[in-house]
Amino acid sequence: MTTSQKNPAKTDLCHQPGLTRLEDALRIAFNDVAVRAPVIEAPLSDCYGAILRKDIVARVDVPSADNSAMDGYAFCHADLQEFVGASDAQIIVGGVSLAGHPFAGEIPRGQAIRIATGASIPDGADCIIIQENITANADETLLTIPQDVIAKTRLHQHIRRRGEDVATGMVVLPAGKRLRPQDIAVAAGQGYQSLPVARPLSVAVFSTGDELARPGDPLPAGGVYDSNRFAMIGMLRACGCRVTDLGLLADDFDVLKTALKDAAQTHDVILTSGGVSVGKADLLKPVVDSLGEIQAWKLAIKPGKPLMRGRIGDCVVIGLPGNPVSVMVSGLLYAVPLLLHMMGAADQVCAPVRLPATAGFDFRRGTGRREWLRARLVEDDGQWVARPYHSASSGMLSSMVWAEGLIEIAEDCGQVKKGDRVLYLPFGGLQAF
Ligand SMILES: Nc1nc2c(c(=O)[nH]1)N[C@H]1C(S)=C(S)[C@@H](COP(=O)(O)OP(=O)(O)OC[C@H]3O[C@@H](n4cnc5c(N)ncnc54)[C@H](O)[C@@H]3O)O[C@H]1N2
Numbered sequence: 001m002t003t004s005q006k007n008p009a010k011t012d013l014c015h016q017p018g019l020t021r022l023e024d025a026l027r028i029a030f031n032d033v034a035v036r037a038p039v040i041e042a043p044l045s046d047c048y049g050a051i052l053r054k055d056i057v058a059r060v061d062v063p064s065a066d067n068s069a070m071d072g073y074a075f076c077h078a079d080l081q082e083f084v085g086a087s088d089a090q091i092i093v094g095g096v097s098l099a100g101h102p103f104a105g106e107i108p109r110g111q112a113i114r115i116a117t118g119a120s121i122p123d124g125a126d127c128i129i130i131q132e133n134i135t136a137n138a139d140e141t142l143l144t145i146p147q148d149v150i151a152k153t154r155l156h157q158h159i160r161r162r163g164e165d166v167a168t169g170m171v172v173l174p175a176g177k178r179l180r181p182q183d184i185a186v187a188a189g190q191g192y193q194s195l196p197v198a199r200p201l202s203v204a205v206f207s208t209g210d211e212l213a214r215p216g217d218p219l220p221a222g223g224v225y226d227s228n229r230f231a232m233i234g235m236l237r238a239c240g241c242r243v244t245d246l247g248l249l250a251d252d253f254d255v256l257k258t259a260l261k262d263a264a265q266t267h268d269v270i271l272t273s274g275g276v277s278v279g280k281a282d283l284l285k286p287v288v289d290s291l292g293e294i295q296a297w298k299l300a301i302k303p304g305k306p307l308m309r310g311r312i313g314d315c316v317v318i319g320l321p322g323n324p325v326s327v328m329v330s331g332l333l334y335a336v337p338l339l340l341h342m343m344g345a346a347d348q349v350c351a352p353v354r355l356p357a358t359a360g361f362d363f364r365r366g367t368g369r370r371e372w373l374r375a376r377l378v379e380d381d382g383q384w385v386a387r388p389y390h391s392a393s394s395g396m397l398s399s400m401v402w403a404e405g406l407i408e409i410a411e412d413c414g415q416v417k418k419g420d421r422v423l424y425l426p427f428g429g430l431q432a433f
């Protein structure tokens with residue numbers, strides 16, 4: 001019995017019988033498919049976009065000592081109060097503290113220390129006045145400070161306290177995070193030279209379909225250039241996988257069987273486009289069935305319904321439907337989250353960003369599948385309004401070029417009216433752009 005049979009999809013009035021809801025399909029897939037990618041220790045410069053696999057604990061306080069947030073002069077706040085009076089204060093400069101060259105010793109009583117941004121606060125000093133609010137003589141040995149500036153100076157003003165950014169021992173980066181420039185920077189700020197990340201998954205990619213031609217080859221009458229492979233390769237690279245491009249395969253059982261069998265031996269995942277529906281030439285399912293097992297087929301999603309998942313030995317096979325928009329939408333919302341999961345990403349990293357927006361359109365449809373319309377968000381009279389492309393056809397790749405995100409329509413929603421609240425998924429929140 002396969003796991004998908006052990007975990008039958010819920011059937012309710014909100015989606016079509018025989019089709020699995022996206023959440024259920026992903027939950028089942030996350031259960032079926034273990035975290036796969038081994039942990040490697042990679043130099044920081046190779047970690048952008050990688051999945052962190054262990055908590056990273058702070059080794060040092062940041063800042064490592066109290067330091068100045070501004071260029072100016074350091075004072076002892078209590079000493080400054082002694083200059084409160086009728087006329088401007090005259091205060092001697094008793095030394096200098098620069099970043100990397102701290103003032104040695106304690107601030108002399110009643111005096112100031114010239115201080116640069118990032119320089120350590122001298123012992124006994126506890127506030128900074130910025131240089132713009134002070135007049136210094138030519139050789140910067142004597143300061144004139146207006147009374148109103150003294151009156152306004154607060155204890156600890158412009159002082160960054162030791163450990164206020166990062167305190168030793170705290171988790172600065174949790175395991176499961178997808179590493180962005182700021183994450184790598186914080187690790188560098190802790191003195192780490194390398195991080196424990198997931199080894200990129202190796203993914204073999206190919207397109208199927210006798211009507212397809214390679215870009216660069218002549219296009220036969222009624223033919224179609226293979227665009228899906230390039231969408232898949234781009235999404236895979238953007239989510240941190242290592243891709244083997246196996247090109248185009250004919251709609252032929254033996255050709256497909258040989259190619260899948262070989263690829264399964266040397267890859268973590270095989271990602272394909274086309275040949276997963278119910279037509280005569282839709283051979284991917286029988287081929288995977290003959291080499292391993294089919295674990296999922298048909299989701300309650302539009303576009304992308306005939307998506308298939310199976311396995312050949314330890315290799316996960318994801319068959320995306322051939323329509324060019326279906327390849328991208330089901331790739332972004334099912335394949336990419338599963339691949340990130342296999343590299344150890346936390347569940348919230350795998351989930352798309354969903355933003356509330358105002359519908360700028362009227363729409364009617366049959367219920368049962370969750371649907372995504374290619375869309376843009378525009379600001380209109382102070383509101384973020386989501387506008388869909390003029391066609392919902394899953395064959396029109398130009399809609400993906402026009403769009404900057406997707407409008408999500410829930411399974412049970414049969415009508416959207418202008419002004420309704422809808423969910424908008426910006427492409428930037430889908431982990432594969
Ligand atoms: N009787 C039914 N027919 C179809 C159903 C169904 O449930 N019952 N589902 C439809 C849906 S939804 C989709 S999506 C497609 C998916 O079918 P396949 O995965 O088998 O895809 P193909 O038939 O091979 O191709 C569909 C379409 O996309 C074009 N294509 C395919 N590969 C590429 C490529 N690499 N680059 C560019 N374009 C590609 C292909 O020429 C077809 O036009 O099935 C529906 N049918």
Ligand code: MOO
Nearest residue numbers: 303304305326394
């Ligand atoms: O689900 Mo198909 O992917 O609607 O075109």
